[in-house]
Amino acid sequence: MTWFSFAGRVWDRVEKTCLHLPIVLNTVLVFSITAEVSYLVLVEAPLQPDQKKTQWSTVWKTLHLLVQYFMFGNIIWNASLFLKTSPSIQGVFLGSEGMAQGWRFCYTCETHTPPRCSHCYDCKVCVLRRDHHCVFFGQCVGFRNYRYFLSCLLFMWTGLLYAVVMNAEVFIIILKEGVTLHSILLLLMPWIMLVSGQVTARAFAFAFIADTCVLGFLLVAAFLFFHLFLLLRGQTTREWYSIRRPYNLGLLGNLRHGLGTHWYICWLCPLIPSPLPGDGIHFQVTESLEPDPNRSR
Ligand SMILES: [Zn+2]
Ligand SMILES: [Zn+2]
Numbered sequence: 438m439t440w441f442s443f444a445g446r447v448w449d450r451v452e453k454t455c456l457h458l459p460i461v462l463n464t465v466l467v468f469s470i471t472a473e474v475s476y477l478v479l480v481e482a483p484l485q486p487d488q489k490k491t492q493w494s495t496v497w498k499t500l501h502l503l504v505q506y507f508m509f510g511n512i513i514w515n516a517s518l519f520l521k522t523s524p525s526i527q528g529v530f531l532g533s534e535g536m537a538q539g540w541r542f543c544y545t546c547e548t549h550t551p552p553r554c555s556h557c558y559d560c561k562v563c564v565l566r567r568d569h570h571c572v573f574f575g576q577c578v579g580f581r582n583y584r585y586f587l588s589c590l591l592f593m594w595t596g597l598l599y600a601v602v603m604n605a606e607v608f609i610i611i612l613k614e615g616v617t618l619h620s621i622l623l624l625l626m627p628w629i630m631l632v633s634g635q636v637t638a639r640a641f642a643f644a645f646i647a648d649t650c651v652l653g654f655l656l657v658a659a660f661l662f663f664h665l666f667l668l669l670r671g672q673t674t675r676e677w678y679s680i681r682r683p684y685n686l687g688l689l690g691n692l693r694h695g696l697g698t699h700w701y702i703c704w705l706c707p708l709i710p711s712p713l714p715g716d717g718i719h720f721q722v723t724e725s726l727e728p729d730p731n732r733s734r
Pocket of ligand 1: 562
Protein backbone atom coordinates (compact mmCIF):
# COMPACT_ATOMS: atom_id res chain seq x y z
CA MET A 438 0.00 0.00 0.00
CA THR A 439 1.41 3.36 -1.00
CA TRP A 440 1.48 6.32 1.33
CA PHE A 441 -1.03 8.14 -0.90
CA SER A 442 -3.63 5.37 -0.83
CA PHE A 443 -3.23 5.13 2.96
CA ALA A 444 -3.71 8.92 3.30
CA GLY A 445 -6.74 8.69 0.98
CA ARG A 446 -8.30 6.00 3.14
CA VAL A 447 -7.69 7.99 6.33
CA TRP A 448 -9.21 11.08 4.69
CA ASP A 449 -12.29 9.06 3.60
CA ARG A 450 -12.73 7.83 7.17
CA VAL A 451 -12.36 11.38 8.57
CA GLU A 452 -14.88 12.70 6.00
CA LYS A 453 -17.43 9.99 6.89
CA THR A 454 -16.99 10.67 10.63
CA CYS A 455 -17.45 14.43 10.06
CA LEU A 456 -20.68 13.77 8.14
CA HIS A 457 -22.14 11.97 11.15
CA LEU A 458 -20.79 14.47 13.68
CA PRO A 459 -23.88 16.77 13.72
CA ILE A 460 -26.20 13.78 14.32
CA VAL A 461 -23.98 12.50 17.14
CA LEU A 462 -23.77 15.96 18.74
CA ASN A 463 -27.53 16.51 18.46
CA THR A 464 -28.26 13.10 19.98
CA VAL A 465 -25.87 13.80 22.87
CA LEU A 466 -27.54 17.18 23.47
CA VAL A 467 -31.10 15.78 23.36
CA PHE A 468 -30.17 12.99 25.82
CA SER A 469 -28.24 15.38 28.11
CA ILE A 470 -31.06 17.95 28.26
CA THR A 471 -33.68 15.24 28.92
CA ALA A 472 -31.51 13.73 31.67
CA GLU A 473 -30.91 17.14 33.27
CA VAL A 474 -34.59 18.13 33.19
CA SER A 475 -35.60 14.72 34.60
CA TYR A 476 -33.09 15.29 37.40
CA LEU A 477 -34.54 18.75 38.06
CA VAL A 478 -38.01 17.20 38.37
CA LEU A 479 -37.02 14.17 40.45
CA VAL A 480 -34.86 15.87 43.07
CA GLU A 481 -36.21 19.39 42.51
CA ALA A 482 -32.66 20.62 41.94
CA PRO A 483 -30.88 23.01 41.65
CA LEU A 484 -32.31 24.25 44.99
CA GLN A 485 -30.87 22.80 48.19
CA PRO A 486 -33.43 20.97 50.43
CA ASP A 487 -33.55 23.86 52.97
CA GLN A 488 -34.25 26.40 50.19
CA LYS A 489 -37.35 24.64 48.87
CA LYS A 490 -40.64 26.29 49.67
CA THR A 491 -42.93 23.52 48.44
CA GLN A 492 -42.64 19.81 47.86
CA TRP A 493 -43.79 18.31 44.58
CA SER A 494 -46.19 15.35 44.93
CA THR A 495 -45.39 12.00 43.30
CA VAL A 496 -48.36 12.43 40.93
CA TRP A 497 -47.10 15.85 39.82
CA LYS A 498 -43.56 14.52 39.27
CA THR A 499 -44.90 11.52 37.31
CA LEU A 500 -46.98 13.84 35.13
CA HIS A 501 -43.91 15.96 34.39
CA LEU A 502 -41.85 12.89 33.50
CA LEU A 503 -44.59 11.51 31.23
CA VAL A 504 -44.82 14.80 29.32
CA GLN A 505 -41.02 14.92 29.02
CA TYR A 506 -40.69 11.39 27.70
CA PHE A 507 -43.60 11.85 25.31
CA MET A 508 -41.72 14.77 23.72
CA PHE A 509 -38.37 12.95 23.90
CA GLY A 510 -39.86 9.82 22.27
CA ASN A 511 -41.41 11.87 19.50
CA ILE A 512 -38.11 13.65 18.77
CA ILE A 513 -36.11 10.41 18.54
CA TRP A 514 -38.81 8.49 16.64
CA ASN A 515 -39.45 11.22 14.08
CA ALA A 516 -35.72 11.81 13.63
CA SER A 517 -35.05 8.12 12.96
CA LEU A 518 -38.00 7.87 10.55
CA PHE A 519 -36.79 11.03 8.82
CA LEU A 520 -33.36 9.46 8.32
CA LYS A 521 -34.80 6.10 7.24
CA THR A 522 -37.22 7.60 4.70
CA SER A 523 -35.21 8.52 1.62
CA PRO A 524 -36.71 11.45 -0.32
CA SER A 525 -34.55 10.74 -3.39
CA ILE A 526 -35.56 9.57 -6.87
CA GLN A 527 -33.71 6.27 -6.33
CA GLY A 528 -36.06 3.35 -6.95
CA VAL A 529 -38.86 5.66 -8.15
CA PHE A 530 -40.37 5.19 -11.60
CA LEU A 531 -40.46 8.74 -12.97
CA GLY A 532 -42.37 7.91 -16.16
CA SER A 533 -41.54 9.18 -19.60
CA GLU A 534 -42.74 12.78 -19.45
CA GLY A 535 -39.24 14.19 -19.68
CA MET A 536 -40.27 16.96 -22.07
CA ALA A 537 -43.35 18.14 -20.13
CA GLN A 538 -43.44 21.60 -18.56
CA GLY A 539 -41.36 21.95 -15.40
CA TRP A 540 -39.26 18.85 -16.11
CA ARG A 541 -35.48 19.18 -16.27
CA PHE A 542 -32.53 17.02 -17.13
CA CYS A 543 -30.01 16.25 -14.37
CA TYR A 544 -26.58 15.70 -15.91
CA THR A 545 -25.23 14.13 -12.72
CA CYS A 546 -28.02 11.55 -12.34
CA GLU A 547 -28.39 11.38 -16.14
CA THR A 548 -32.17 11.41 -16.07
CA HIS A 549 -35.14 13.70 -16.64
CA THR A 550 -36.49 14.91 -13.30
CA PRO A 551 -40.01 16.14 -12.42
CA PRO A 552 -40.99 19.67 -11.29
CA ARG A 553 -39.90 20.74 -7.76
CA CYS A 554 -37.18 18.05 -7.85
CA SER A 555 -33.56 19.14 -7.64
CA HIS A 556 -30.12 17.67 -7.28
CA CYS A 557 -28.39 17.64 -3.88
CA TYR A 558 -24.59 17.73 -4.09
CA ASP A 559 -24.28 16.50 -0.49
CA CYS A 560 -26.63 13.51 -0.92
CA LYS A 561 -25.28 13.09 -4.50
CA VAL A 562 -28.78 12.40 -5.86
CA CYS A 563 -31.91 14.19 -7.09
CA VAL A 564 -34.58 14.65 -4.42
CA LEU A 565 -38.36 14.77 -5.03
CA ARG A 566 -39.96 18.09 -4.03
CA ARG A 567 -36.63 19.04 -2.48
CA ASP A 568 -36.90 21.53 0.35
CA HIS A 569 -33.30 21.82 1.57
CA HIS A 570 -30.36 19.75 2.74
CA CYS A 571 -30.52 19.60 6.53
CA VAL A 572 -26.96 19.85 7.91
CA PHE A 573 -28.08 18.75 11.39
CA PHE A 574 -29.35 15.42 10.06
CA GLY A 575 -27.03 15.12 7.07
CA GLN A 576 -29.97 14.36 4.77
CA CYS A 577 -32.30 16.21 2.43
CA VAL A 578 -35.81 17.21 3.39
CA GLY A 579 -38.09 16.22 0.55
CA PHE A 580 -41.49 14.92 -0.47
CA ARG A 581 -41.54 11.69 1.54
CA ASN A 582 -39.83 12.72 4.82
CA TYR A 583 -41.21 16.23 5.22
CA ARG A 584 -43.81 15.18 7.83
CA TYR A 585 -41.16 13.61 10.11
CA PHE A 586 -38.90 16.64 9.76
CA LEU A 587 -41.66 19.04 10.78
CA SER A 588 -42.92 16.86 13.67
CA CYS A 589 -39.36 16.47 14.97
CA LEU A 590 -38.91 20.25 14.82
CA LEU A 591 -42.24 20.80 16.60
CA PHE A 592 -41.35 18.49 19.51
CA MET A 593 -37.83 19.90 19.74
CA TRP A 594 -39.39 23.33 20.09
CA THR A 595 -41.95 22.30 22.76
CA GLY A 596 -39.28 20.23 24.54
CA LEU A 597 -36.82 23.14 24.61
CA LEU A 598 -39.54 25.57 25.73
CA TYR A 599 -40.29 23.21 28.62
CA ALA A 600 -36.57 22.85 29.39
CA VAL A 601 -36.09 26.65 29.40
CA VAL A 602 -38.97 27.05 31.89
CA MET A 603 -37.60 24.25 34.08
CA ASN A 604 -34.11 25.78 33.95
CA ALA A 605 -35.33 29.26 34.93
CA GLU A 606 -34.38 28.41 38.53
CA VAL A 607 -30.76 27.83 37.43
CA PHE A 608 -30.59 31.37 35.99
CA ILE A 609 -32.26 32.81 39.10
CA ILE A 610 -29.71 31.10 41.37
CA ILE A 611 -26.77 32.32 39.26
CA LEU A 612 -28.10 35.89 39.15
CA LYS A 613 -29.00 35.93 42.85
CA GLU A 614 -25.40 36.79 43.66
CA GLY A 615 -25.91 39.93 41.55
CA VAL A 616 -24.67 40.92 38.12
CA THR A 617 -21.01 40.26 38.88
CA LEU A 618 -18.18 39.28 36.51
CA HIS A 619 -18.39 35.77 37.98
CA SER A 620 -22.12 35.34 37.24
CA ILE A 621 -21.88 36.90 33.77
CA LEU A 622 -18.94 34.67 32.80
CA LEU A 623 -20.70 31.61 34.20
CA LEU A 624 -23.75 32.39 32.06
CA LEU A 625 -21.91 33.34 28.89
CA MET A 626 -18.75 31.22 29.02
CA PRO A 627 -19.23 28.33 31.45
CA TRP A 628 -16.38 26.37 29.81
CA ILE A 629 -13.81 29.03 30.73
CA MET A 630 -15.05 29.10 34.32
CA LEU A 631 -14.72 25.31 34.55
CA VAL A 632 -11.24 25.17 33.01
CA SER A 633 -10.00 28.02 35.24
CA GLY A 634 -11.38 26.23 38.31
CA GLN A 635 -13.79 29.05 39.22
CA VAL A 636 -16.87 26.79 39.44
CA THR A 637 -17.67 23.20 40.34
CA ALA A 638 -18.48 20.62 37.65
CA ARG A 639 -22.10 20.59 38.91
CA ALA A 640 -22.53 24.36 38.54
CA PHE A 641 -20.91 24.17 35.12
CA ALA A 642 -23.22 21.36 33.94
CA PHE A 643 -26.34 23.28 35.02
CA ALA A 644 -25.16 26.57 33.47
CA PHE A 645 -24.05 24.87 30.23
CA ILE A 646 -27.32 22.97 29.73
CA ALA A 647 -29.44 26.01 30.65
CA ASP A 648 -27.51 28.08 28.07
CA THR A 649 -27.88 25.36 25.43
CA CYS A 650 -31.64 25.21 26.06
CA VAL A 651 -32.08 28.96 25.50
CA LEU A 652 -29.91 29.06 22.36
CA GLY A 653 -31.45 25.85 21.00
CA PHE A 654 -34.95 27.13 21.67
CA LEU A 655 -34.33 30.37 19.73
CA LEU A 656 -32.73 28.51 16.82
CA VAL A 657 -35.43 25.81 16.61
CA ALA A 658 -38.21 28.44 16.96
CA ALA A 659 -36.84 30.31 13.93
CA PHE A 660 -36.65 27.10 11.87
CA LEU A 661 -40.09 25.85 12.96
CA PHE A 662 -41.98 29.07 12.28
CA PHE A 663 -40.24 29.57 8.95
CA HIS A 664 -41.21 26.04 7.84
CA LEU A 665 -44.79 26.38 9.12
CA PHE A 666 -45.05 29.62 7.13
CA LEU A 667 -43.80 27.82 4.00
CA LEU A 668 -46.09 24.83 4.59
CA LEU A 669 -49.15 27.09 4.77
CA ARG A 670 -48.06 28.92 1.60
CA GLY A 671 -47.47 25.67 -0.32
CA GLN A 672 -43.82 26.48 -0.99
CA THR A 673 -40.49 24.79 -0.44
CA THR A 674 -37.44 26.71 0.86
CA ARG A 675 -36.12 26.87 -2.71
CA GLU A 676 -39.42 28.27 -4.02
CA TRP A 677 -39.61 30.90 -1.27
CA TYR A 678 -37.23 33.10 -3.30
CA SER A 679 -39.86 33.35 -6.03
CA ILE A 680 -42.78 35.76 -5.84
CA ARG A 681 -45.02 33.21 -7.57
CA ARG A 682 -46.77 30.36 -5.79
CA PRO A 683 -47.79 28.03 -8.62
CA TYR A 684 -48.35 25.06 -6.29
CA ASN A 685 -50.48 26.91 -3.72
CA LEU A 686 -53.66 24.88 -3.08
CA GLY A 687 -55.10 27.06 -0.32
CA LEU A 688 -54.53 26.61 3.40
CA LEU A 689 -56.17 23.18 3.81
CA GLY A 690 -54.88 21.88 0.48
CA ASN A 691 -51.30 22.87 1.37
CA LEU A 692 -51.55 21.16 4.77
CA ARG A 693 -52.93 17.97 3.18
CA HIS A 694 -50.23 17.88 0.52
CA GLY A 695 -47.45 18.62 2.99
CA LEU A 696 -48.38 16.37 5.92
CA GLY A 697 -50.84 13.90 4.39
CA THR A 698 -54.57 13.26 4.63
CA HIS A 699 -54.50 13.11 8.47
CA TRP A 700 -52.55 16.37 8.82
CA TYR A 701 -54.68 17.50 11.81
CA ILE A 702 -53.56 14.58 14.03
CA CYS A 703 -50.50 12.92 12.42
CA TRP A 704 -48.00 15.28 14.09
CA LEU A 705 -48.99 13.86 17.49
CA CYS A 706 -47.30 10.49 16.87
CA PRO A 707 -45.35 9.08 13.90
CA LEU A 708 -47.40 5.85 14.15
CA ILE A 709 -50.57 7.62 12.96
CA PRO A 710 -50.84 6.89 9.23
CA SER A 711 -51.19 9.92 6.99
CA PRO A 712 -50.87 9.00 3.29
CA LEU A 713 -49.71 11.81 1.02
CA PRO A 714 -52.25 12.68 -1.70
CA GLY A 715 -49.65 13.12 -4.45
CA ASP A 716 -46.78 11.03 -5.80
CA GLY A 717 -44.04 13.68 -5.58
CA ILE A 718 -43.80 13.69 -9.39
CA HIS A 719 -47.04 15.29 -10.57
CA PHE A 720 -48.29 18.50 -8.96
CA GLN A 721 -51.47 20.46 -9.40
CA VAL A 722 -50.55 23.88 -10.81
CA THR A 723 -52.74 26.83 -9.82
CA GLU A 724 -50.66 29.64 -11.31
CA SER A 725 -48.45 30.08 -14.35
CA LEU A 726 -45.03 28.47 -14.06
CA GLU A 727 -43.49 31.21 -16.20
CA PRO A 728 -41.66 33.96 -14.25
CA ASP A 729 -43.63 37.23 -14.04
CA PRO A 730 -41.60 39.90 -15.89
CA ASN A 731 -43.39 42.80 -14.13
CA ARG A 732 -42.70 41.68 -10.59
CA SER A 733 -39.50 40.82 -8.80
CA ARG A 734 -38.52 40.37 -5.19
ZN1 LIG B 1 -29.50 14.63 -9.94
ZN1 LIG C 1 -29.08 16.45 0.53
